[in-house]
Amino acid sequence: MASTATGASAANPSKKTAATEDREVVFSVRHLWKVFGPKADKIPDDTSVTGLNAQELREQTGCTAAVRDVSFDVHKGEVFVVMGLSGSGKSTLVRCLTRLIEPTSGDLEMDGEDVRAMDRGTLRELRRRRASMVFQHFGLLPHRSVVDNVAYGLEIQGVNKSERRERATEMVEKVGLGGLEKRRPGQLSGGQQQRVGLARALAVDPEVLLFDEPFSALDPLIRRDMQEEVVRLHREEGRTMVFITHDLAEALRLGDRIALMRDGEIVQLGTPEEIVGSPADDYVRDFVRDVPREQVLTVRRAMRPVQDGEADQGPALGPDTLISDAIEAVARSGGAARVVDDGRCLGIVDHACLLNVVARVDHRPEEVAA
Ligand SMILES: Nc1ncnc2c1ncn2[C@@H]1O[C@H](COP(=O)(O)OP(=O)(O)OP(=O)(O)O)[C@@H](O)[C@H]1O
Numbered sequence: 001m002a003s004t005a006t007g008a009s010a011a012n013p014s015k016k017t018a019a020t021e022d023r024e025v026v027f028s029v030r031h032l033w034k035v036f037g038p039k040a041d042k043i044p045d046d047t048s049v050t051g052l053n054a055q056e057l058r059e060q061t062g063c064t065a066a067v068r069d070v071s072f073d074v075h076k077g078e079v080f081v082v083m084g085l086s087g088s089g090k091s092t093l094v095r096c097l098t099r100l101i102e103p104t105s106g107d108l109e110m111d112g113e114d115v116r117a118m119d120r121g122t123l124r125e126l127r128r129r130r131a132s133m134v135f136q137h138f139g140l141l142p143h144r145s146v147v148d149n150v151a152y153g154l155e156i157q158g159v160n161k162s163e164r165r166e167r168a169t170e171m172v173e174k175v176g177l178g179g180l181e182k183r184r185p186g187q188l189s190g191g192q193q194q195r196v197g198l199a200r201a202l203a204v205d206p207e208v209l210l211f212d213e214p215f216s217a218l219d220p221l222i223r224r225d226m227q228e229e230v231v232r233l234h235r236e237e238g239r240t241m242v243f244i245t246h247d248l249a250e251a252l253r254l255g256d257r258i259a260l261m262r263d264g265e266i267v268q269l270g271t272p273e274e275i276v277g278s279p280a281d282d283y284v285r286d287f288v289r290d291v292p293r294e295q296v297l298t299v300r301r302a303m304r305p306v307q308d309g310e311a312d313q314g315p316a317l318g319p320d321t322l323i324s325d326a327i328e329a330v331a332r333s334g335g336a337a338r339v340v341d342d343g344r345c346l347g348i349v350d351h352a353c354l355l356n357v358v359a360r361v362d363h364r365p366e367e368v369a370a
Contacts, residue, residue: 072266
């Protein structure tokens with residue numbers, strides 16, 4: 001299946017999607033392939049093998065298509081999450097964006113520039129200044145202090161000492177490590193070390209931050225802390241982020257949009273609400289089966305048409321109100337609530353529609369009655 005940027009479910013486009021569609025494109029990826037193995041470059045154009053599944057392809061050609069005909073855009077200011085099980089192609093895909101791994105075929109642009117045509121010098125600059133990677137193993141220099149580790153990227157850029165000190169100190173402060181500037185990495189906890197890695201990536205003020213499973217080695221509480229840190233930084237700075245994870249809860253918490261990968265393909269690309277509320281196939285449905293829907297889906301998905309006399313009664317909720325909050329509002333008022341946008345009543349949520357969403361009954365109450 002060719003994966004496209006329009007792979008997002010159109011059934012119930014949320015506001016988030018509408019907003020991101022108007023945005024500037026940072027990365028544009030079209031029909032991207034990365035094939036490992038003998039004569040890899042022949043695979044993408046060979047229609048006698050492109051239809052094979054991963055195992056058949058391996059058996060017949062000795063090749064692995066880690067990324068397989070993938071197309072999508074990353075919009076300015078969004079958190080774009082690449083999610084999938086181990087071996088689904090997440091790291092390969094994200095490394096292809098800055099050619100840390102060389103794509104086999106396809107088109108790849110950053111800010112409208114052809115990344116595949118860039119020479120080594122331009123690429124180096126792109127990785128240093130425009131698209132910084134934050135790794136799981138953050139690669140801190142053990143004999144340098146926190147602040148010198150953070151300043152390292154600036155040093156490579158040739159920024160003078162006093163300026164890099166100043167910027168590094170500011171970043172250390174920003175990620176909540178104020179007071180620990182002089183410590184060495186070995187004197188920090190795992191979470192603190194990860195913050196140093198994050199501060200180092202931020203110090204060069206890149207247009208995009210690329211995160212490769214940065215928090216997977218952290219214990220759950222610290223991990224949650226770091227996720228909140230990323231959300232906070234994103235909210236404050238609006239920086240574009242591409243975030244790899246195999247953890248669905250992390251993807252749902254952080255992502256404006258999520259690309260769900262399987263065997264090198266994007267099986268669905270959409271907002272958390274689209275992925276959870278309208279899974280593209282049984283694989284995705286199974287993937288999201290245990291997600292508490294009321295904490296991801298909004299009243300847009302639950303509401304029913306307004307009937308006579310309902311448009312000005314009951315509590316008013318915005319269309320992006322989570323089902324869990326709507327349940328509370330409806331329970332408190334004892335009756336139905338209105339979904340109101342810009343003073344216009346879009347629909348009604350009552351006990352039955354809210355229960356239907358939680359119970360995964362997708363038809364509307366009036367259809368049940370009919
Ligand atoms: N250098 C390589 N040579 C051959 N095959 C490779 C190479 N790198 C990755 N692969 C294969 O490509 C596929 C995708 O790997 P990739 O590391 O991108 O997956 P991932 O989703 O990031 O996995 P994980 O979550 O375990 O890091 C896997 O089948 C992997 O074995």
